Amino acid sequence: MFPNCPRPMSTTAKLTWTAYLPRRPISKQYWEAGGNCNMAIAAARLGLHCIAIGHVGNEVYGQFLVDVLHDEGIGMVGMCENTNVDSSSASYETLLCWVLVDSLQRHGFCSRADFSKDPAFSWMSKLSEQVKTAIKQSKILFCNGYGFDELPPGVIVSAVEYAVEVGTALFFDPGPRGKSLSAGTTEEQGALSQLLRMSDVLLLTSDEAESLTGIENPISAGQELLKQGVHTKWVIVKMGPRGSILITRSSISCAPAFKVNVIDTVGCGDSFVAAIAYGFIHNMPAVNTLAIANAVGGATAMGCGAGRNVATLEKVIELMKASNLNEDDEFFDELLNENLDVQAIKSLSKLVIKGSENQPNCVSLQKVVSELLPKLKLTHLQKKVPC
Numbered sequence: 001m002f003p004n005c006p007r008p009m010s011t012t013a014k015l016t017w018t019a020y021l022p023r024r025p026i027s028k029q030y031w032e033a034g035g036n037c038n039m040a041i042a043a044a045r046l047g048l049h050c051i052a053i054g055h056v057g058n059e060v061y062g063q064f065l066v067d068v069l070h071d072e073g074i075g076m077v078g079m080c081e082n083t084n085v086d087s088s089s090a091s092y093e094t095l096l097c098w099v100l101v102d103s104l105q106r107h108g109f110c111s112r113a114d115f116s117k118d119p120a121f122s123w124m125s126k127l128s129e130q131v132k133t134a135i136k137q138s139k140i141l142f143c144n145g146y147g148f149d150e151l152p153p154g155v156i157v158s159a160v161e162y163a164v165e166v167g168t169a170l171f172f173d174p175g176p177r178g179k180s181l182s183a184g185t186t187e188e189q190g191a192l193s194q195l196l197r198m199s200d201v202l203l204l205t206s207d208e209a210e211s212l213t214g215i216e217n218p219i220s221a222g223q224e225l226l227k228q229g230v231h232t233k234w235v236i237v238k239m240g241p242r243g244s245i246l247i248t249r250s251s252i253s254c255a256p257a258f259k260v261n262v263i264d265t266v267g268c269g270d271s272f273v274a275a276i277a278y279g280f281i282h283n284m285p286a287v288n289t290l291a292i293a294n295a296v297g298g299a300t301a302m303g304c305g306a307g308r309n310v311a312t313l314e315k316v317i318e319l320m321k322a323s324n325l326n327e328d329d330e331f332f333d334e335l336l337n338e339n340l341d342v343q344a345i346k347s348l349s350k351l352v353i354k355g356s357e358n359q360p361n362c363v364s365l366q367k368v369v370s371e372l373l374p375k376l377k378l379t380h381l382q383k384k385v386p387c
Contacts, residue, residue, distance in 0.1 A: 031061070033068045033307035034097055038270035039142060041072045042296055042310045046278045047379035051075040051134050054150075055121055057093040065094060068308060077134045079124055079151075095120045095150055099266055099306075107266050113149035120150045127158050135159065136166040140277050143170070143195065145177030148184075153191035160194055164231070169280070172199040173273060179211040196225065201234045201280060203273055209237055219335050222247035236276060236290075238269060242328055243294055245335075246286045254332050254360060255290035255348040259324045260298040267306030272297035282375075287348050287363045292372055295319045313380045320369050320376070325350060336360065 033041065040050045052069055055078060056062030069076055090112075097111040113120045127135075135141055141163045147156055163170050172195045174181070181192040196202065196212070202225055204212070209221035222235035226249055237245045243256040275296040279289025299311035299319050325348070332347060347360035348368060 031064055032305050032309070033065055034099065034267075035146060036142065036144065036270065037065070037069065037074075038267040038300075038306045038310050039274045040069070040074050041307065042267075042271040042274035042300070043277055044072050044074050045311065045313050046274060046296070046316075046376075048274070048278060048281065049073075051077055051138070053077050053079060053131055053134055055079050055094075055124070059093060061096060062094040072308070077128075077130050079121075079128060079131055079155075091121070091123060101264065101266065111149065119148065119152055122152055124151060124155050127155065127162060131159075132162055135163050135168055138168050139281055140169045140171055142173075142273065142277070144173040145175040145181060145192075148177060148181060148188060148191070153185075153187040157191050157194055160191075160198055164198055169200040170195075170198060170231070171201045171203065171273065171277060171280075172196070173203040173269070174208060174212065175269075176208070178204070178208050182212065197228060197230045197232075199229070200231050201236065201276065202229070202232060203236045203238065203269075203276065205238050205240075205269075209235075217335060217338055219245060219247060219252060220338060234276075234280075234286075236293075238272060238297075240265075240268075241326060242331055243326070244272070244290050246290055248286070251286065251344040251346070252336070252360075253286035253290060253346045253348075254336075255287060255294055256325045256327045256332075257294050258298040258319050258322075259326045260302050260319065262301045264304045265301050267310050268297045268300045270306065271300040271310045287346050288368050288372060291320075291348055291365070291368050292316070292376075313376060317373065317376050317380065320373060323350070323365055323369055325365060332360070 036054075037052065040052050044050045050073075052074055054076075056065050056076075066076055095111055095113065097109055099107055099109055101107045111120070141159065143156065143159065160170060174192065174195070178192065181188045183189075184192075206218040206221075209218050209225070210216055213221040213224045215221040215224055218237040218239070222237055222245065225235045226232050226247065233248065235247045237247070239245070239257075241257050241262075243254065245255075246253040272293045275293035276289060278284075279286075279292060284292075295316050296311045299315035300306075300309075302315065303309040303311075327349065336345060345360040346363050348365055349362035350365050351362050
């Protein structure tokens with residue numbers, strides 16, 4: 001990190017230790033960092049300076065997690081300050097999350113937070129001065145819906161309000177928790193509403209966008225979220241093997257996914273977010289941002305597990321060089337055939353075609369790759385991003 005250089009990114013809330021369970025007996029070698037650590041590690045490997053904001057206990061799991069972050073060049077700021085909680089109590093311990101994956105790559109998550117109506121760290125009541133400093137020095141603060149499993153809604157709202165106050169961009173991914181939060185307690189509903197309205201960038205799957213808006217078409221759902229937002233600049237819809245869409249108030253950008261041999265999808269969405277942040281910070285064109293995000297998510301899917309197993313820069317570069325898109329023009333055309341009130345529609349493609357009304361202008365994949373690769377190769381050499 002450069003002295004006196006603002007950190008490009010901080011991530012708060014979902015700071016956990018994850019046990020990845022393959023079809024063999026458990027052993028220590030399957031401990032892995034998880035949650036927002038996936039995003040932070042992927043971002044650090046892209047050359048962004050990251051800091052994790054959260055809580056870990058004093059036991060072996062907490063030390064393991066701190067060591068993993070340190071080895072990836074990621075700092076850590078604890079959220080607790082002057083707490084009366086006994087550090088030896090169960091509520092102070094690092095939150096462990098068990099990731100269960102079957103032979104079809106379907107996965108589920110289980111932690112002690114699933115067996116309590118209160119967040120795991122319900123004893124937290126305010127942001128520490130160290131946390132405020134970290135948020136102020138960052139260009140982006142990333143939060144996701146699973147943060148509500150760990151932190152009280154009031155603490156999350158405090159982080160949102162402070163980020164807005166000091167001009168730090170806010171990224172929010174509600175994830176599967178978005179649906180339950182929208183029907184949760186008054187405090188949870190209020191915090192969710194605050195995040196959806198005040199975030200600069202919203203990231204959702206098409207199912208999550210539909211559950212929050214009641215609109216099936218992911219583009220129309222994204223446009224509705226933009227209308228409801230106060231600070232919202234981008235709404236990004238993740239569609240797995242079909243690719244992704246970035247919606248602004250005046251444009252729609254689409255990018256099909258790269259073809260990969262999928263081994264494990266755990267951590268793909270988190271890695272995708274890291275690359276969106278990379279594009280946002282570097283003021284990249286929307287299609288370029290989606291392209292690198294799809295590549296990072298795809299490279300993660302080629303590995304097994306998350307944490308330290310998320311995409312490496314070498315894999316991302318290799319995937320972009322191959323330039324093997326999973327193009328599905330019929331799917332995107334169907335989405336775009338509705339009466340969408342936008343000025344510009346662009347789509348990443350191997351072909352270059354000037355679009356007609358409500359049809360996309362195709363942006364050459366070769367052109368996008370030629371613009372991205374020099375940046376990625378330079379980062380690979382330097383492993384740092386200048387301020």
